[in-house]
Amino acid sequence: MSRPGVSRREFIRIAGTSTLAAWPxxxxxxxxxxxxxxxxxxxxxxxxxVPCPDYGPETLAAAIxxxxxxxxPPDVRGKRVVIKPNMVDVxxxxxxxxxxxxxxxxxxxxxxxxAREVILAEGTSHNRDAEDLFRRSGYExxxxxxxxxxxxLNYDDVTPVKCANPKATALREMALPETIATAEVIISVxxxxxxxxxxxxxxxKNMFGVLPGMAYGWPKxxxxxxxxxxxxxEINATVKTHYSVVDGIVGMEGHGPIxxxxxxxxxxxMGDNALAVDATAARIxxxxxxxxxxxxxxxxxxxxxxxxxxxGIAGGTIERVRTDFILDPEFESCRxxxxxxx
Amino acid sequence: xxxSLPMAIDFLRAHQNPDGGWGYEPGRMSLVEPSAxxxxxxxxxxxxxxxxxxxxxxxxxxxxSGAVGIGPKDTExxxxxxxxxxxxxxxxxxxxxxxxxxxxxxxxxxxxxFTKKEISVVASRYRYDASIPGWPWTPRxxxxxxxxxxxxxxxxxxxxxxxxxxxxxxxxxxxxxRVPSGGWNFxxxxxxxxxxxxxxxxxALALAALGAADVPEGRPAVRAGLRFLADGLGGDVSTxxxxxxxxxxxxxxxGPARVAGIAARLARLQTDDGSYRGNMFETALAYLxxxxxxxxGPVRGGKR
Numbered sequence: 135m136s137r138p139g140v141s142r143r144e145f146i147r148i149a150g151t152s153t154l155a156a157w158p159x160x161x162x163x164x165x166x167x168x169x170x171x172x173x174x175x176x177x178x179x180x181x182x183x184v185p186c187p188d189y190g191p192e193t194l195a196a197a198i199x200x201x202x203x204x205x206x207p208p209d210v211r212g213k214r215v216v217i218k219p220n221m222v223d224v225x226x227x228x229x230x231x232x233x234x235x236x237x238x239x240x241x242x243x244x245x246x247x248x249a250r251e252v253i254l255a256e257g258t259s260h261n262r263d264a265e266d267l268f269r270r271s272g273y274e275x276x277x278x279x280x281x282x283x284x285x286x287l288n289y290d291d292v293t294p295v296k297c298a299n300p301k302a303t304a305l306r307e308m309a310l311p312e313t314i315a316t317a318e319v320i321i322s323v324x325x326x327x328x329x330x331x332x333x334x335x336x337x338x339k340n341m342f343g344v345l346p347g348m349a350y351g352w353p354k355x356x357x358x359x360x361x362x363x364x365x366x367x368e369i370n371a372t373v374k375t376h377y378s379v380v381d382g383i384v385g386m387e388g389h390g391p392i393x394x395x396x397x398x399x400x401x402x403x404m405g406d407n408a409l410a411v412d413a414t415a416a417r418i419x420x421x422x423x424x425x426x427x428x429x430x431x432x433x434x435x436x437x438x439x440x441x442x443x444x445x446g447i448a449g450g451t452i453e454r455v456r457t458d459f460i461l462d463p464e465f466e467s468c469r470x471x472x473x474x475x476x
Numbered sequence: 477x478x479x480s481l482p483m484a485i486d487f488l489r490a491h492q493n494p495d496g497g498w499g500y501e502p503g504r505m506s507l508v509e510p511s512a513x514x515x516x517x518x519x520x521x522x523x524x525x526x527x528x529x530x531x532x533x534x535x536x537x538x539x540x541s542g543a544v545g546i547g548p549k550d551t552e553x554x555x556x557x558x559x560x561x562x563x564x565x566x567x568x569x570x571x572x573x574x575x576x577x578x579x580x581x582x583x584x585x586x587x588x589x590f591t592k593k594e595i596s597v598v599a600s601r602y603r604y605d606a607s608i609p610g611w612p613w614t615p616r617x618x619x620x621x622x623x624x625x626x627x628x629x630x631x632x633x634x635x636x637x638x639x640x641x642x643x644x645x646x647x648x649x650x651x652x653x654r655v656p657s658g659g660w661n662f663x664x665x666x667x668x669x670x671x672x673x674x675x676x677x678x679x680a681l682a683l684a685a686l687g688a689a690d691v692p693e694g695r696p697a698v699r700a701g702l703r704f705l706a707d708g709l710g711g712d713v714s715t716x717x718x719x720x721x722x723x724x725x726x727x728x729x730x731g732p733a734r735v736a737g738i739a740a741r742l743a744r745l746q747t748d749d750g751s752y753r754g755n756m757f758e759t760a761l762a763y764l765x766x767x768x769x770x771x772x773g774p775v776r777g778g779k780r
Contacts, residue, residue: 225673260662261662261675261678263714263716263717265714266676266677266713269712270712291504291505292505330667348509348546348556349614350613350614351613351614351617351623355612355614355618356617358618389667389668389670392667392672393667393670
């Protein structure tokens, strides 16, 4: 028995670890939670592009301070701040997860700015053995060292939250972890990686990990059946990411997000609008963001903008750090041409 | 004073919620998996009063269809039903067990909705047979290794013969999804040309289920899985993985030789408050495995 309207491409992702669905963006009404506002002067959105050649603590601290200052960061004073890294798995040989040294530098920075509480929270998507992954990733040691809470979002208490666009997806409402639902500031800290099924994975895609496995399964299979681009957009339209820091010091190219190979870029991409940050990071990777399904959809429903003219870049130019990643052959069509682009 | 096994029961008693259930951690909302294991542990220790309150909570989670989800407000059943089935059986809630068992045996995955062409695409990309029915985590989605293993385990330990059609199919799925170099992961042996790595927890659960379903140790997938597990246990292993691994090893003839060392290692993870990592589910699971509670003991009969 066949399911109506499901393409071959969708199917292989449902059976594996993700899916790209046909996207009924017309059904999505827009995303006021993430929407950008045009300022009186200057570009609509601001992204900091900060050279950061290594994971040394001084290098990281200086880069984060610079990026924070030159973007439009959230006010974290007195707030409960949740940092969401990317930890789909952990390997000693491949840079799969966000480097804990970057997370630690960010924790210290936010602490210096007067955050009331900092929480490191992840809901792993394949391997549900979070105790093992938190330990091997270095996150457990970091949390102990800095006295912050480490939360496994897959088993957190959940609270139902109505989706931003309940008519657009099969989800209608989301079971959100309390840690996410009660966060006053959410910072998404992904690794710059290719994704065998979505093209690339950055800040917006990283938010897949906020939905709890106990309600959505591993690998969050409900979201795959719902369609990856649509689910990414729905999650980001419903849960606001206040700031993003992309770990582009060492990324992953090829068969990411797990089986790819390390690629050194030496940059952090930081900003308050996740789509603008992702679009900028995509351009650094040699990818045209408008050709990535979920980024195009996110732009269409006004989660932010991926247009180059709408994004002011502080700290450098994309061209200077552009490092064309090896893409999965299926996504070679997402490759950006050389030149400024749109 | 070193913590002792009875202190695990004290910890569970101290953190039972007013509704009779348990959350994964103290003070958290009651959910089916930690509640079912909490009451199994208390029942096993002889505390009938508190386990009866836990049973009341589980009953409140059962729908008219017999289904059990993750909590009382769920409108549909899902993977945590495996734990409720074990608890209903062990506490003698026969009517609830019967209704839930019927629901579990009819809890379908998406395999029946795939076309021949789709099955062929999966076979070439992920190298598994998508037509084999198993169990999904949530309704209307794909079957994966761990929920299939958990339901096979629960059905066998509640008296369903290994010859039952869904159990045979679950076993076939587990054998089909093995990682070629040994062990299991969440359920994709390959991604395109890349063999994906196995994990200790998935491997332990798959082996425990295969053992419960009377699959002999001589099967190549079992032998390779046991080798992977032995290698994995040589390193740092999480509490839950260690407990499931202990159960898996007890399921095969060669296992008992390694059981004593693993049991001692698991026992050493107990903390001063009597718990395992302050986690209700892990505390109850460790208690049940270490105390050799019959509900997680060997299964007899129904050779495959």
